[in-house]
Amino acid sequence: MTTPAHALRVGTPAGRGTLLAAILASGMVFLDSTVVNVALPRLGAELDATVADLQWTINGYLLMLAAFVLLGGALGDRFGRRRVFLLGVVWFAVASVLCGLSQDTGQLIAARFLQGAGGALLTPGSLSVLQASFHPDDRGRAIGAWAGLSGVSTALGPLLGGWLIDALSWRWIFFINLPLAVAVVLAALRWVPESRDEDVSRTGAGRRRFDVTGALLGALALAGITYALIDAPARGVGSLPVLVAALVGVLSAVVFVLVERRRGDSAMLPTGLFSSRLFSVLNIFTVVVYAALGGFTFFLAVYLQNVVGWSALRTGLATIPMTVLLLLGSARAGALAAKIGPRLPLTAGPVIAALGLLLLRGVGPGASYWRDVLPGVTLFGLGLTLVVAPLTASVLAAVADRFAGVASGFNNAASRAGGLLAVAALPLLVDLSGTGYEQSAALTSAYRGALLWCAGGLLAGAAMAAVLIHRPPREAPPSQPCPSLPASTPPEKRR
Secondary structure, three states: OOOOOOOEOOOOHHHHHHHHHHHHHHHHHHHHHHHHHHHHHHHHHHHOOOHHHHHHHHHHHHHHHHHHHHHHHHHHHHHOHHHHHHHHHHHHHHHHHHHHHOOOHHHHHHHHHHHHHHHHHHHHHHHHHHHHHEOHHHHHHHHHHHHHHHHHHHHHHHHHHHHHHHHOOOOHHHHOHHHHHHHHHHHHHHHOOOOOOHHHHOOOOOOOOOOHHHHHHHHHHHHHHHHHHHHHHHHOOOOHHHHHHHHHHHHHHHHHHHHHHHHHHHOOOOHHHHHOHHHHHHHHHHHHHHHHHHHHHHHHHHHHHHOOOOOHHHHHHHOHHHHHHHHHHHHHHHHHHHHHOOHHHHHHHHHHHHHHHHHHOOOOOOOOHHHHHHHHHHHHHHHHHHHHHHHHHHHHHOOOHHHHHHHHHHHHHHHHHHHHHHHHHHHHHOOOOOOHHHOHHHHHHHHHHHHHHHHHHHHHHHHHHHHHOOOOOOOOOOOOOEEOOOOEEOOOOOO
16 A cells, blocks of 8 residues: 555544544444343343344344445445445444334344444444555554554443443443444544545546445345344244245355356455465354354353343453453464464464353352353453464465455454354254243253353364464464454454
């Protein structure tokens, strides 16, 4: 990327204002990611929700984010990063208000779909704006500040969200986004410069094609498979709607691959990336690890409130050690992987995280946080800390530099797809449906079964890493990853 004519410096008012806009915008997304799980029991009781309704409350958002995050980055490249970033912020805020005003589960789920679409515009833009706007000498400092301060919002999310749920209502975890969005819009209009990728924006014979078809096929594939998994417990695995949804999902995935292969390097996802076996293995590994993370956090939040009897605030606080470990240890884990290679961290990390989940299976009514919950949560957090930064750096190092942005974006989408599929599939696998999450015996059995599945997935990921992952042919610098739910995920755009 060439240096902008008026590149920002970190110490200037414009530089600080641009950082503020990017950090607050990311904070909205991270805040919602960390608190919605905590709100599930309360909103479920108030809206008379079934397990499937709770699944769609999480997955409607994840589906849109996973399917369209690459398209969101491409829209910013073509039409202007600030413009698309601001559109995403306003869209996200309006959808958040609709979530908070929802009077039934249908309205809430529809609003969560809209919120995910806004997040797909906003999420890649918050980082690409920094990359495009700051002077090369200051980009590292700007992105480091963005990652660190955005991580604070991730850590504070459970505390703030739990307090809002207990003191006011679950609706306020969505309403809180409105003042944040106003601050972001004002800061962005005042300080953030516009930028775009001229190679993408130019017209005429040299213009690169805009891959809307690929994005829609990817979304349809995820939606069909997700619908089939979520609806199967209620309708039956062999019912016509479930079979049709599964067929649509699988066929869309096949057509997606064929379309992307035909488009070549102009595709949203150039299939040539997968000529690198390491890149392919790392993304399968990502799906497995983040599926365990998504499934665990979904079940833990509901179980601690509906079986153990904790408040929303106490439940939100329970996972903070995981976030703190990631914030403090990710850079060190990245440096270690750069020194010794990624195989050992990516093998040991899932094993340690799996041990944490096995410990947490024993949590029951009257559990002590310090004795029963903290050890398992700490082990799980330590395991993730060993995984996240080495995984990000290895994905980027497995492909040519010119594909770094799309490779990182795809890996981010893979992490969200892992969580999406886990939340969809686990209730089916552990026989939890209807209002079973409100029944102590049914939820206890499902919780313990789900954590066993998650631990098994992590151990399978560890075996994959031990056998198939090696040092990349060229080393990417240890990255400071972007915090997400409630761990960190790879940055969506690197240029």
